[in-house]
Amino acid sequence: MGKRERLSGNEAVAIALRQINPDVFPAFPITPSTEIPQYFATFVANGQVDTEFITVESEHSSMSATIGASAAGARALTATSSCGLAYMWEELYIAASNRLPLALALVNRALSGPININCDHSDSMGARDAGWIQIYAENNQEAYDNMVQAYRISEHKDVRLPIMICQDGFITSHAVENIELLDDADVKNFVGEYEPENYLLNPEQPMAVGPYAISDYYMEAKRNQAEGMKNAVAVVKDVAKEFAQISGREYGLFEEYCMEEAERAVVIIGSAAGTTKDAIDALRAKGEKVGLIKIRLYRPFPAEELAETLKNVKAVAIMDRAEGYTNHGGPLGADVMSALFRARSQALAVNYVYGLGGRDVRVEDMESVFEDLKQIVADGDAGETYRYLGIRE
Amino acid sequence: MAYNFKETMNKPERLAPGHRMCAGCGGTIAVRNVLRGLHEGDKAVIGNATGCLEVSTFTYPYTAWEDSYIHNAFENAGATMSGVEGAYNALKRKGKLDETYKFITFGGDGGTYDIGFQSLSGAMERNHDMVYVCYDNGAYMNTGIQRSSATPMYADTTTTPVGSESNGKMQNRKDLAAIIASHDIPYVAQTTFVQNFKDLHIKSEKAIYTPGAAFLNIMAPCPRGWRYNAPDIMEICKLGVETCYWPLFEVVEGKWILNYEPKKKLPVEEFLSKQGRFKHLFKPGNEHLIEEFQKEVDRRWEELLFKCSK
Numbered sequence: 134m135g136k137r138e139r140l141s142g143n144e145a146v147a148i149a150l151r152q153i154n155p156d157v158f159p160a161f162p163i164t165p166s167t168e169i170p171q172y173f174a175t176f177v178a179n180g181q182v183d184t185e186f187i188t189v190e191s192e193h194s195s196m197s198a199t200i201g202a203s204a205a206g207a208r209a210l211t212a213t214s215s216c217g218l219a220y221m222w223e224e225l226y227i228a229a230s231n232r233l234p235l236a237l238a239l240v241n242r243a244l245s246g247p248i249n250i251n252c253d254h255s256d257s258m259g260a261r262d263a264g265w266i267q268i269y270a271e272n273n274q275e276a277y278d279n280m281v282q283a284y285r286i287s288e289h290k291d292v293r294l295p296i297m298i299c300q301d302g303f304i305t306s307h308a309v310e311n312i313e314l315l316d317d318a319d320v321k322n323f324v325g326e327y328e329p330e331n332y333l334l335n336p337e338q339p340m341a342v343g344p345y346a347i348s349d350y351y352m353e354a355k356r357n358q359a360e361g362m363k364n365a366v367a368v369v370k371d372v373a374k375e376f377a378q379i380s381g382r383e384y385g386l387f388e389e390y391c392m393e394e395a396e397r398a399v400v401i402i403g404s405a406a407g408t409t410k411d412a413i414d415a416l417r418a419k420g421e422k423v424g425l426i427k428i429r430l431y432r433p434f435p436a437e438e439l440a441e442t443l444k445n446v447k448a449v450a451i452m453d454r455a456e457g458y459t460n461h462g463g464p465l466g467a468d469v470m471s472a473l474f475r476a477r478s479q480a481l482a483v484n485y486v487y488g489l490g491g492r493d494v495r496v497e498d499m500e501s502v503f504e505d506l507k508q509i510v511a512d513g514d515a516g517e518t519y520r521y522l523g524i525r526e
Numbered sequence: 527m528a529y530n531f532k533e534t535m536n537k538p539e540r541l542a543p544g545h546r547m548c549a550g551c552g553g554t555i556a557v558r559n560v561l562r563g564l565h566e567g568d569k570a571v572i573g574n575a576t577g578c579l580e581v582s583t584f585t586y587p588y589t590a591w592e593d594s595y596i597h598n599a600f601e602n603a604g605a606t607m608s609g610v611e612g613a614y615n616a617l618k619r620k621g622k623l624d625e626t627y628k629f630i631t632f633g634g635d636g637g638t639y640d641i642g643f644q645s646l647s648g649a650m651e652r653n654h655d656m657v658y659v660c661y662d663n664g665a666y667m668n669t670g671i672q673r674s675s676a677t678p679m680y681a682d683t684t685t686t687p688v689g690s691e692s693n694g695k696m697q698n699r700k701d702l703a704a705i706i707a708s709h710d711i712p713y714v715a716q717t718t719f720v721q722n723f724k725d726l727h728i729k730s731e732k733a734i735y736t737p738g739a740a741f742l743n744i745m746a747p748c749p750r751g752w753r754y755n756a757p758d759i760m761e762i763c764k765l766g767v768e769t770c771y772w773p774l775f776e777v778v779e780g781k782w783i784l785n786y787e788p789k790k791k792l793p794v795e796e797f798l799s800k801q802g803r804f805k806h807l808f809k810p811g812n813e814h815l816i817e818e819f820q821k822e823v824d825r826r827w828e829e830l831l832f833k834c835s836k
Contacts, residue, residue, distance in 0.1 A: 156612075156613060156616035156617065156620070157609060157612040157613050157616055159605075159608070159609060159612070183616065183619055183620055184616065185612040185613070185615050185616040185619075187608055187609065187612050187652065188652070189605060189608065189648055189652075190644060190645075190647070190648030190651075191644060191645075191648070193601070193602060193605070193645070194602060194604075194605035194608070194644075194645050194648055195605075197598055197599070197602035197605035197606045197608075197609065197645065198605045198606065198608045198609030198612065199609060200598055200606060200609060201573075201596060201598065201605070201606035201607060201608065201609025201610040201612075201613070202609035202610065202612050202613040202616075203609075203613075204596050204609075204610070205571065205596075205609065205610040205613035205614065205617075206613060206617065207609075207612070207613035207616055207617065209609065209613070223599055224598070224599065224602070227598060227599060333571050333594040333595075333596060333610060333613075334571070334594070334610075334613060334614060334617060334623055334625075334627060335594075336569065336623070336624075336625045339569075339591075339592070339593055339594040339595075340594050340595075341584055341589040341591055341594070341595040341596075342595065342596040342597070343580075343584070343596055343597035343598055344584045344585065344586035344587075344589070344597070345580065345581040345584060345585050345586065346585075346586040347585070347586070350586050350587070
């Protein structure tokens with residue numbers, strides 16, 4: 134079972150897409166996601182996929198065409214980063230409200246300005262309220278595995294929502310790592326045929342998509358989307374269980390690392406989780422009770438499950454690779470603190486903004502966060518809850 | 527097959543009555559007659575940019591469209607239909623679909639000349655097998671008669687109002703049909719409601735059944751924006767053609783063809799005087815404005831004759 138390889142995150146996702154063999158892939162290049170359509174174009178050129186590959190003139194059009202294709206009854210997707218996602222912003226909401234189970238391979242990159250091509254999460258965090266399922270990866274293997282699971286989640290009849298499969302620009306998209314690929318046949322089997330119920334090209338029943346809805350109907354449409362989001366949580370878990378059967382790799386809503394008896398914890402998204410794990414290994418070796426929660430499913434947000442896992446923690450640092458400009462911290466900070474508040478948690482919580490525009494996050498940086506948490510526990514007071522990590526003041 | 531007016535008019539309506547477009551709306555007339563270009567039995571997916579046509583024909587939970595229909599947003603009707611056509615090709619290739627579908631997108635001049643221009647240009651350049659139909663009423667009518675790049679010079683609109691220091695819009699209209707023709711697509715045509723719709727019917731069928739991208743630019747007057755007596759629409763369209771303000775032409779595989787040359791080109795006043803948006807041009811002292819307008823019409827007409835090797 135499987136095949137060991139050494140691949141970049143972009144190539145791994147492109148291979149997952151070849152194995153999925155989607156119907157339509159409209160694409161427009163933007164660093165650092167460009168390689169995904171490039172690799173895919175060679176699959177098209179060599180007849181390895183049946184996909185209609187549409188080289189559009191902008192990201193707004195790539196998402197517009199993906200929406201058209203998905204509404205027409207095709208399994209469709211596109212890939213982008215940063216400003217490309219921002220340019221699609223209007224379309225993200227339309228995809229979700231039309232309940233289209235399309236996919237987006239997102240390679241996270243800082244938004245301009247200043248223009249910067251490196252990793253942070255400001256692009257996808259800006260789209261967190263758009264009604265998309267968002268799943269994040271720590272490394273290339275996870276980016277690949279998440280892509281393979283994407284359509285099983287988005288196309289589920291209880292969900293029917295677009296899905297964004299995110300990985301960190303350059304850090305995972307361009308770094309080559311060891312990875313285990315599934316057999317083509319296993320992926321094909323796992324993903325299955327797409328059989329939409331209602332679609333434009335259904336000869337038995339024409340359909341109209343994208344109505345004008347007055348106040349009498351708009352709110353119910355939005356409420357229905359929320360229902361799909363609610364249902365997505367169980368579907369994400371079920372799909373992960375099935376995926377474990379073909380891959381041997383287990384996934385949940387988030388990963389717990391050394392959380393047993395942890396007194397201090399970090400909550401983080403993406404590749405910096407790996408760095409944090411190194412810091413934890415070093416600290417655990419010294420007998421310090423530190424742990425990590427790495428968010429995999431960010432939308433919908435697993436608030437109750439997270440609060441339950443954090444219930445015995447004395448202090449928690451929530452790491453945001455995006456600013457929220459609330460004067461209180463970033464979006465993950467707001468989500469986790471609200472989850473803790475609703476669970477009547479007594480944990481002392483602080484929120485760090487870190488790694489913006491590709492600012493390096495070192496093991497020492499994460500050790501310093503745990504050191505800060507130690508002081509917070511000793512003081513019995515969180516102090517300043519809105520902090521920056523690794524900034525030159 | 528030779529054109530048969532009666533047969534064409536007897537085709538079943540594909541835009542059902544009961545929609546909420548204004549009485550006498552040129553946009554609706556354009557749509558109903560373009561859809562008569564479809565052969566019976568052929569299915570279609572209709573696309574639509576945001577605008578009057580969309581909000582008035584697909585108000586949830588009702589639709590006036592007999593065919594499958596997709597509205598996405600204002601600026602992306604071209605790209606959206608690219609995706610639909612892409613899906614058709616993929617499903618055909620995979621043996622999941624037997625039926626023949628045609629793809630027709632409608633946009634007003636706002637969604638076509640302006641905000642949707644990039645998306646349209648991309649879709650035309652990629653040569654998707656689709657027809658993009660612009661129903662050109664020369665302003666953003668849905669939001670309340672603001673100027674567009676299709677608005678003719680001196681028109682009084684809500685963003686180019688006539689005032690003590692203003693004679694309306696300062697600029698000439700963009701020649702979109704020529705710009706799309708420069709994309710070297712198989713078929714481009716300009717038409718309006720004349721000759722009992724024969725010109726429109728023939729061009730629609732050609733556009734729909736020409737493989738690859740096709741573009742139709744249809745002058746479709748708006749009674750509210752142009753401020754004319756609603757029953758005068760056919761007369762106004764005729765005058766648009768007879769004054770050579772709105773010539774009828776085709777560009778087939780790059781070859782420019784003039785479809786109609788008036789025996790006696792009428793002065794443009796005849797077209798302008800029927801419309802309230804040009805009322806100020808007829809005030810004493812403004813004769814030079816009409817002269818300017820006429821000069822531009824003449825220049826463009828001469829250029830068209832040259833392109834058509836006349």
